Each structure stands twice: as C-alpha cells, then as structure tokens.
Amino acid sequence: MxxxxxxxxxxxxxxxxxxxxxxxRRLCKDQPPSGVAIIRKTIRPFGGEPYHAFERRTKFGNFGGEVxxxxxxxxxxxxRETWQGLSFGDYQPTKSSLCEVRYAATDPCADLDGEARGYPWRPSIFMPRWxxxxxxxxxxxxxxxxxxxxxxxxxxxxxxxxxxxxxxxxxxxxxxxxxxxxxxxxxxxxxxxxxxxxxxxxxxxxxxxxxxx
Structure with a gap:
C-alpha cells in the first residue's frame, strides 16, 4: 500500500x-505494442479477498513483464485540486500551512477574475499534502x-x-x-x-x- x-x-x-x-481512467505510460492483448486474471488466495493480475500476450505466447x-x-x-491558501486576518496568499484554504471547485467567487476575487488561484500540481x-x-x-x-x-x-x-x-x-x-x-x-x-x-x-x- x-x-x-x-x-x-x-x-x-x-x-x-x-x-x-x-x-x-488514466493513460498507461507505456502503451503495449500492436498485437498485444491484455489478459486479466482474478486471483483468489486461500483465506483472502480476490484481486486482479494482468499479463501481456501475443499470438506467439506470453509477451513478458507486467502491465x-x-x-x-x-x-x-x-x-490535488486548484486552490489557494490565505493568511488569517488580512486574507493574503500564503505558503504557510497555518492558513485558510480556498478551493476553486467550490469557492462561490471562483468564476470572478483575480482582481475581483482578491487572490489568484494556484494550480493543482502545486497543492501540498496538508x-x-x-x-x-x-x-x-x-x-x-x-x-x-x-x-x-x-x-x-x-x-x-x-x-x-x-x-x-x-x-x-x-x-x-x-x-x-x-x-x-x-x-x-x-x-x-x-x-x-x-x-x-x-x-x-x-x-x-x-x-x-
């Protein structure tokens, strides 16, 4: 895990x-070559929950490796989503974890421009774990x-x-x-x-x- x-x-x-x-759904980084089939297997271990494994095969047999x-x-x-952290009191953008976090997906002011809203958005790729x-x-x-x-x-x-x-x-x-x-x-x-x-x-x-x- x-x-x-x-x-x-x-x-x-x-x-x-x-x-x-x-x-x-997310793109597989390495796309299998033409003619390769993805075979899904359901593994049922004794005393455990079923899980899935995969093989890549061609008409010539196993392709080798894992998906x-x-x-x-x-x-x-x-x-991670589009966001901004605002300092308490003056509500200015801050990188401190001691802040109020706003989320573009649910902020009622999300559709306003940055000047009217009072703060810019930060791209989702820059959202920290906290x-x-x-x-x-x-x-x-x-x-x-x-x-x-x-x-x-x-x-x-x-x-x-x-x-x-x-x-x-x-x-x-x-x-x-x-x-x-x-x-x-x-x-x-x-x-x-x-x-x-x-x-x-x-x-x-x-x-x-x-x-x-």
Missing part, C-alpha cells in the same frame, strides 16, 4: 464530493482499451446527468470529456488505460489516521 497524489479538475472534484465519481501501472489496489490517493481535503482508496485496477468503457463505468466516472450534460448519454459524455482533457482525437486513438475504482473519503489523508487512532 502506498500514498500518492492524484490530480482532478474542478468538475471532477465536485463529482467526488457529490458521490457520483468512483472511477477514473506498467503505477497505482495498485489498496493505495491511498490524496486529491491542503488536500479528499482521499480516495483504490479498490480495483483494470487495464483495458479506452473505448471498452461500459455505460456503468461512464456513470461511475461522474456523469452529471442528461440535463447537465446537454442531454448526452453517459458514454458520449465521457468521450467528450476525454477529448476535452487530452485533446481532439484522443478518444479515436483508443489507447490502453488504467481504470481505477475507489471509495471516497472526505478528509485529508493524514486526518484519517488521526481519527482512526
């Missing part, structure tokens, strides 16, 4: 908070082609509903979302992705341990 950061956009953070998002995914079942991921307010625990990992996503999986990716998604069904909405994040044509490329299923805890990762203690 490892603790790792993971980035989410503001709409996906809102989906996490609303309980709509329990999956995320390169960074995140494993049981890992805890602390969510400022994170959400933790996800990975319960399952799958390696699959992007276009293999099912309707149930698209719903679990945080589909906001037909009205909010301009009446698009879940899979079409997800196709649009993927291209929006990764660029035009990214869906048509149909890359191999790691599909992570998780549970959401609405707490800082280090506060979870304190509460448990």
């Amino acid at each position: 490892a603790d790792r950061p993971i980035l989410f956009s503001a709409p996906m953070v809102r989906a996490l908070l609303a309980g709509r998002k329990t999956q995320t 390169p995914v960074k995140i494993s079942r049981g890992d805890r991921l602390w969510v 400022a994170s307010r959400l933790t996800v625990i990975v319960t399952d990992v799958r390696v699959e082609r992007l276009q293999d996503i099912s309707i149930a999986d698209a719903l679990a990716e945080g589909w906001p509903g037909a009205v909010e998604a301009n009446k698009m069904p879940a899979t079409k909405w997800y196709r649009h979302l993927w291209d929006e994040i990764n660029g035009a044509g990214a869906w048509e490329a149909n890359p191999w992705v790691a599909a992570y299923t998780f549970t959401v805890i609405k707490q800082n990762i280090d506060q979870i341990e304190k509460v448990a203690a």
Whole structure:
C-alpha cells in the first residue's frame, strides 16, 4: 500500500464530493505494442479477498513483464485540486500551512477574475499534502482499451446527468470529456488505460489516521 497524489479538475472534484465519481481512467505510460492483448486474471488466495493480475500476450505466447501501472489496489490517493491558501486576518496568499484554504471547485467567487476575487488561484500540481481535503482508496485496477468503457463505468466516472450534460448519454459524455482533457482525437486513438475504482473519503489523508487512532 502506498500514498500518492492524484490530480482532478474542478468538475471532477465536485463529482467526488457529490458521490457520483468512483472511477477514473488514466493513460498507461507505456502503451503495449500492436498485437498485444491484455489478459486479466482474478486471483483468489486461500483465506483472502480476490484481486486482479494482468499479463501481456501475443499470438506467439506470453509477451513478458507486467502491465506498467503505477497505482495498485489498496493505495491511498490524496486529491490535488486548484486552490489557494490565505493568511488569517488580512486574507493574503500564503505558503504557510497555518492558513485558510480556498478551493476553486467550490469557492462561490471562483468564476470572478483575480482582481475581483482578491487572490489568484494556484494550480493543482502545486497543492501540498496538508491542503488536500479528499482521499480516495483504490479498490480495483483494470487495464483495458479506452473505448471498452461500459455505460456503468461512464456513470461511475461522474456523469452529471442528461440535463447537465446537454442531454448526452453517459458514454458520449465521457468521450467528450476525454477529448476535452487530452485533446481532439484522443478518444479515436483508443489507447490502453488504467481504470481505477475507489471509495471516497472526505478528509485529508493524514486526518484519517488521526481519527482512526
């Protein structure tokens, strides 16, 4: 089990908070070469919970090695999102952990420009661990082609509903979302992705341990 950061956009953070998002798909860093199939196996150890392992194979037999995914079942991921820390009293941007943290995903002034809001946003990549307010625990990992996503999986990716998604069904909405994040044509490329299923805890990762203690 490892603790790792993971980035989410503001709409996906809102989906996490609303309980709509329990999956995320990320590009596999090393795409298997053409003709390689990903074989998923369910391992059922005696006296333990089932888990999944993967092999890469070609028509000539085993390809060798493991599918390169960074995140494993049981890992805890602390969510990074667009944010700002403000000092107490004068509410000026500060890098001190003794501050009030504002989050762009839920700040009522998020859509105002920086001058009207009174402070700029910091990109999610610069969010430190102590400022994170959400933790996800990975319960399952799958390696699959992007276009293999099912309707149930698209719903679990945080589909906001037909009205909010301009009446698009879940899979079409997800196709649009993927291209929006990764660029035009990214869906048509149909890359191999790691599909992570998780549970959401609405707490800082280090506060979870304190509460448990």
